Amino acid sequence: KTDFKIAVLPGDGIGPEVVNESIKILDAIAEAFHYKFEFKYGLVGAEAIFKTGNPLPDETLEICKESDAVLFGAIGDPAFDNNPDAKVRPEQGLLKLRKELGLFANIRPLKTYNSLIEKSPLKKEIIEGTDIQIFRELVSGIYFGEKFTDEEVGYAYDICKYNRDEIAPIVHMAFQEAQKRRKKLTLIDKANVLDTSRLWRKICKEIATEYPDVELGFMFVDNAAMQLILNPKQFDVIVTENMFGDIISDEASVIGGSIGLLPSASIGNENAMFEPIHGSYPQAKGKGIANPIASILSTAMMLDYLKLDHAAEKLKESVEHAIENKYVTIDLNAEQPYSTDEVGSFIADYI
């Protein structure tokens, strides 16, 4: 297959700017490798609320369902951040999209770049050589369990629930990834307190018998939050439930020194979505200073997913070339910064 339908959801803030660079890259890839990418744009997030009242219009969902993959920018706008009581919110669009597309596995690769290691708040000797892959369950747990609030009394609850079918697929995925890597998988949980965590442990242990070459370990989430900073190199592949994954993966993002570099993939059985892990960063909107690399590396993950291995390799190589040559935005090189557009073009030209 050489012909692909890509749904493009630029979203809010710097989302459109960084996604633009990804499109530029895909155009360059199409030319170099003789593929065809057909782009269909959809509204999502605050932008969608402003224009339609709905953070995920049906039309957007349709475009995504008919696509081979989804490129996502970012969501969030000060109009909502400063008004936590707003009933309709940009995040709802993202959460609904994950659920509707069945994107059960959120994957975040984390590694350090030699030329950027000084940027990290952590010491060089702590982070040098870190290479972690986090698998976060994305469509269940406390995010999607029943919720309830009694405003009058002042009482609320959220239910965290999991069943085997929600746990097993991502655990298999994580084991398979570990097999391709350093063969170490760590389940992060709170099995000394939570029944759902004990279920995760049990299922992980069962599945482990199918991957005898992978060493399975367990770590409580509170300890993991420490260990990620004290000694990140001890981790290879991590698998965890939705809420712990949200916290742990954002925490781990500080290791590399710039959140502007970190891509993510959200994978389901029928579809997949690729998204920089940084947010909409509204302060930077329209200034041409946003770092496009997280979005571009997300695009590389998309090429991997579409099995366009050569293109994916070439793109990753081009990004490393830009980073090692300090052809980067102001967040990574304050002395001689390049614009969003310049960095994107530099990488596209190298392809």
Next chain:
Amino acid sequence: KTDFKIAVLPGDGIGPEVVNESIKILDAIAEAFHYKFEFKYGLVGAEAIFKTGNPLPDETLEICKESDAVLFGAIGDPAFDNNPDAKVRPEQGLLKLRKELGLFANIRPLKTYNSLIEKSPLKKEIIEGTDIQIFRELVSGIYFGEKFTDEEVGYAYDICKYNRDEIAPIVHMAFQEAQKRRKKLTLIDKANVLDTSRLWRKICKEIATEYPDVELGFMFVDNAAMQLILNPKQFDVIVTENMFGDIISDEASVIGGSIGLLPSASIGNENAMFEPIHGSYPQAKGKGIANPIASILSTAMMLDYLKLDHAAEKLKESVEHAIENKYVTIDLNAEQPYSTDEVGSFIADYI
């Protein structure tokens, strides 16, 4: 009042060794300030399971209830850590104790010591001058909501629930502490996803009107997990729910460079418990290398709680004196380490 009943629960691993040093300190304080401390010992944790089958024997609970304050060591033993399926577990003793004594507020002060700043995995310029006080709700939330597992089907849930009476007291406490400090309070929550978090926000905002001199801010837990590492100095007082507090406070413990220094207080309306945040560290048991300072600083928090302000000040001063003079255990000074007992005696003698 100059006469106090102290319940002493040494627990497992290095617990007894570090608590011993606290007792030594309290004896020195009693002599110097003419107080009387009466110590009653109770079993808890793995030790208690081995001897009685119960991680919190009734007798221990009685001793605690009749005391003015509880000194706690640590719990946990390899027999259980390596067997996560054990039905009776040391942690249950700790959780039950918190609940039975109504210890709703877990307080963890975090600051950096100049002479130890190099020990942190974080860079000096990031952490220098950090001074944070974390208030974690300790007897509600997902820890104590209903739990359920259907082993057959492979299904489990945990309920996170909160009501106003569980939230308001600790929020008041945190505001009052902020008033005595830099007048900044941050609620850490996940109000873009959880109903319970939205309830926390609402109640915090209501209570804020009673403390107009304190600036109240909100931060999502995923972002907070990043910000604590990127820029810990931005925080003054933090308040948060039970599970987020567990994760965030352990994460934050890496800032100072040694978990062996960090004390905690768990406060209720009728009683209070003081406990180093490090665990039972079984590998170090009986070797005389455990750092007693976390336990000793927990004892200082106990003196504060008992309103023995002069004694508390003197004790904190003595600890700083030991640290600044590198009269510390091997974890903090590998070249010229002192033993647990030597560090305790050095501090006691200074009093």
